[in-house]
Amino acid sequence: MTTVTMSCSFVPLILNQSSLPFLSSPFKSLKFPAPFWSPQKVKMGPFTVSPMGFGTWAWGNQLLWGYQQSMDSELQQTFNLAVDNGINLFDTADSYGTGRFNGQSEKLLGKFIREFEGKKRIRDDIVIATKFAAYPWRLTPGQFVKACKASLDRLQIEQIGIGQLHWSTANYAPPQERALWDGLVAMYEKGFVQAVGVSNYGPKQLVKIHDYLKARGVPLCSAQVQFSLLSLGENQLEIMNISETLGIRLISYSPLGLGMLTGKYTPSSLPSGPRALLFKQILPGLDPLLGSIREIAQKRRKTMAQVAINWCICKGTIPIPGVKTVKQAEENLGALGWRLSSDEVLRLEYSARESPQRMIQNIFQTR
Template sequence: MAAVSSSPKSPFCGLRSPRGGAVGRFFSHGSSRTLTCSLRFPAQLRPLFWPWEKVKIGPLTVSPMGFGTWAWGNQLLWGYKEEMDDSLQETFNLAVRNGITFFDTADSYGTGRFNGRSEMLLGKFIREYKGTDKVRDNIVIATKFAAYPWRLTSGQFLRACKSSLNRMQLDQIGVGQLHWSTANYAPLQELALWDGLVAMYEKGLVRAVGVSNYGPKQLLKIHDYLKSRGVPLCSAQIQFSLLSFGDDQIELKAVCDSLGIQLISYSPLGLGMLTGKYSASKLPRGPRAVLFRQILPRLDRLLDCLREIAQRRDKTMSQVAINWCICKGTIPIPGVKSVRQAEENLGSLGWRLSSDEISELESAARDCPRKMIQNIFQTQ
């Protein structure tokens, strides 16, 4: 991994964001973040969106925001079609050209005959990226391994990791993650999964290990177990957004901070509810409409707060919501399936909400009568 160079005298070089907001103010929220700045503007995105801030996940150095690839291959929820692949490649290329080095996927992503499609496409896009070897080598893939009921031994979990490597045609994965814990329904399987993480780390198939959908109590347990085996736990991924922010998330973040674990925020836009693009009379297609119909009508105060700050900052509501996750010291991984979405999400970088704005948003979030439904596998 290339070392991060030191910042020039003015880390923001007097730049302004593409929507006119000043890039020059920086509030440091969270640790292990350093800044660099380049005067070379990408041809597609002028001027620079952000000053190449970097974040640590164990031994890895990544961008402060990643992109999630749940939609890549998912027909049911996101309407994936094979003819979208060229657009997805353009989206990937745009992200990498503009400094995004972190991409999250899973071996269970992709429905029906497209199972595993997300991993396959990511590997293909990396190989076909028309850039230097150094740029490709700096890309970090974090993939999650499903705790399927037939994965009962560490050997089976190890084979799952090798299958992911084959799909991506990579020699090594950046972060290998347990997709969920079985503690709530099959506690005897849990130790085998943990041993699987140990095995893939010891064999050098992954550079770092992490978990997903673990609560603070279970996170402490796996951290201590992995530590006893000489394996550092580097990341924890949970649903974390202004729609999913409460005592559980605060407690988990505190545990992560105390143990040096990087928190990764999935669904930072609440599946799209925080974008301002939907209303009770304008719902998304597919299964999301049922959830939106239940929650959206009661989000007026939070959405109004997002809208006011976005207008004040000359940003979009999505950019404000993602920036809040960054200000909380997490790495948000909003999903992208188009160049337009990638461009908008990149506008979340290179600036910081003020402490007053963060308080405004959190006050509005706490007053929401309905929160985002949590993942059914989320543990305590």
């Protein structure tokens, strides 16, 4: 399987960060005597992927994540660390990046793949899953295919692994929806993408697009949904059940609730930027959930982030936590190679229900 073709789409123990000196060259891979986890993969459509992928929303986003170009060297080291340790699924989008950095996430991901100095077989096994925004000016299938070509140019590859519709327009512009679906079909038939997926689709719309694509001979590979202990509701559970029935792999984005499930923030110690207002509203009601995560983490000798990510894996999803530093990637890799017990999973879910606050849902999420 070769999903990235060049043209020239959180062992379980964490290593001490002091053993990870930054390399003098940003283009060298971080090497370890042994991987963090046994490289067991899972099936997703035509692909075999790592049980966790990495999200690249922060790569180019100044507004929410404070991106600066000076971060690119560490971002490449972060990418190298992930790939060297078996991660082969990377999620991005054509809308990731703010202002003059529009499209920066795709550009950086393509650059890091090209400059990865590991084995060619490992590089070629990388699956890029990129999302195409349902902008109001993308009204025809041809315009959606044009968007796909632009992503290919930014990534500098010949074929994207999974081309995804970033959100549904069913809530506000139903006529546009069919054109976008036909755009997915067209980019698949033209060979620009190896598989197609969706994001922010609720259960009803998920069934509709699955059936529509199936009738056109296009299998729906994946569905992204906000899924975490902080956003566990009936909608998510219904989507999970439908995905399992239809053979669609569920990808869970924001598995750490934008960082609220890491235990690094409190109502008196908030992150900078727009997240602070959201955290201030939600964190005071998370004591039951955060307390359970913390106790299990201490018992397991894990971090709270690793427990939260592992819960997503135990539910049969592929979490894609965002990473922008080597330290974050190292911690996230520690979520692999072990499993929460069924009792621990139930305890976490009970505590989630006992916590009065929930993560706000994506405004584009449909029913």
